[in-house]
Amino acid sequence: MKLTILGGGGFRVPLVYGALLGDHAEGRVTRVVLHDLDADRLSAVTRVLAEQAAGVSDAPEVSATTDLDEALTGADFVFSAIRVGGLEGRANDERVALAEGVLGQETVGAGGIAYGLRTVPVAENIARRVARVAPDAWVINFTNPAGLVTEAMSRHLGDRVIGICDSPVGLGRRIARVLGANPGEAWIDYVGLNHLGWVRGLRINGRDELPRLLADPDLLGSFEEGKLFGTDWLQSLGAIPNEYLHYYYFNREAVRAYSQAEKTRGAFLRDQQAGFYDEMKRPDAAALTAWDRTRAEREATYMAEARETAGAGERDADDLSGGYEKVALALMRAIARDERTTLILNVRNRRTLSVLDAEAVIEVPCLVDANGAHPVTVDPLPDHASGLVCSVKAVEREVLAAAESGSRATAVKAFALHPLVDSVNVARRLVDGYTAVHPGLAYLK
Structure with missing residues (x-):
């Protein structure tokens, strides 16, 4: 089975390859093709992978190319982890936003919008190429902003593109660990958008153990989110937010x-x-x-x-191991081998959340099998969460519209509508600032 990694010169690629090295079952990935626009970065990562594979007799074969069609041809799975504009672009996203007194984080607020505006056109071009060159491939998207980019690609690939993120996995793992449960045996009731979701329950043997956690301040304050948000706020919410909601609440x-x-x-x-x-x-x-x-x-x-x-202090050692590569491997296994499993993924809404339309990409538990990922029916979100989800989804839709039309006015609207941008004039200056530093936004007129 062939896996193509777009953004193959990226720093986190060895995590994916390391997960593949541990898979020795029939139907596993036997060939990995790295694609990147930067040949030097490809060379560096290829060297790391070669050292990882030393002594592993059945290690997947690795090759590298800067030709996209060559990388995609014959692929069974395509893993997208590109970064349009590189880390210099991310640094500029942060700098321009902070100069206006607003958040520049890469997936939240002004920084996420800027990143989306320059990434969506590239991601859509990749999706069109996949549809033409490798129509039977499944695309696993980790490119940020993951929910927005997955939705853009789904317009060309339908349900054959699935977004992944390690944040919900890490959150569920931490909650289960604090409750003394095996994360692999727990059902995590998680609902929202990428980097904008809440754990509302954690069921073990059919029993929801989250109320027990919320009722115990010492237990609640013993892990990352309890330290990050404070026990009083979590008890008020009656849920455990994704860590990225810290940027909204604080x-x-x-x-x-x-x-x-x-x-x-x-x-x-x-x-x-x-x-x-x-x-x-x-x-x-x-x-x-x-x-x-x-x-x-x-x-x-x-x-x-x-x-x-x-005042949360240092991260716990158990939280330093990442996790998105494990999600990617579990997703590929489930589809390729029909090993049915449940994963929290970014997929089209269908009828899952009534406040959003069927095409909106959301982040929820999904049943995965050979036919792809199927979102599980969930209870409605409370009003405060629904309002935030709808607001941010509206912003994502304006980003998609701006990318399609090239309209500067629509880009301004995307910034101005975001809950963390507090003025239309700030939105206008943000668009001016970002177009000045990002050549990839020259299409906005």
Whole structure:
């Protein structure tokens, strides 16, 4: 089975390959093709993968190419993890937003809109190429903003594109662990959009154990989200929010922390990863060792500003292992082998959430089999959550409309309608600022 990884020179690709190395069952991935526009980055990642595979007799064969059609031809699965504009683009997203006093995080608020505006046209072009060159392939999208990009691609690929994210998986794992349960045996009632969802229940043997957690302040305050949001707020909500909702519930504090930071997250990663790729230009560099060292630092500093604002302290060691690669592997296994499973995924709504139309991509538990991912029926969201979901989905739709029409006015509307942008004039200045630093937004007229 052939897996094509778009963004194959990306830093997190070895996580995916590492998961593949542990799969020895029949019907597994035997060939991995890395595609990237940057040949030097491809070379660096290929070296890391070669060291990972050392001593593994049935390791999937790895090749690399800068030709998209060559990479896609014959693919059974396509994993999309591109970053349009690179980490320099992410750093600019943050900088322009903060200059206007609003959040520039890459998937939330102004930064997420800017990232979406330059990513959607590229993602749609990829989707059209997949439909033409590899029509039977399943596309697994991790490109951010994941829900928005998955919806854009679904307009060309239908249900054959499925978005994944490790945030709900990590959240469910932490809650189960605190409750003394096996995460693999728990049913997680999670509903929302990507980076905008809530755990409303966690059932073990048919019994919802979340009320027990919410009723115990000591237990509730013992893990990441309890520290991040505070036990009183979680008890008021009656649910456990995705960590990215910290940017909505504590927006002023988040903007202040980002503004006061020595470097924004994007600038930190840009400089950190530049060091890794520069090191890989040395023929004698120990590729896997350098990558492991860089990854550990990356994971340990994840959402550092938010945790500092909340006084949450350092991340727990158990939360430093990522997880999206495990979701990707489980998804591929379920489809390729008809190994039916349940995963939290980004898929078209159909009739799952009544407040959204059938084509809206949402993030919910799905039953997965050889025919793809099927969203599970869920209870309605409370009004406060429905309002936020509908508001952000409306913004995503304006981003899609701006990408399709090239309308600057529609792009301004997308920024102005976002809950974390507090003025139409700010929205106009944001569009001016982003078009000045991003060549990929030159299409907005």
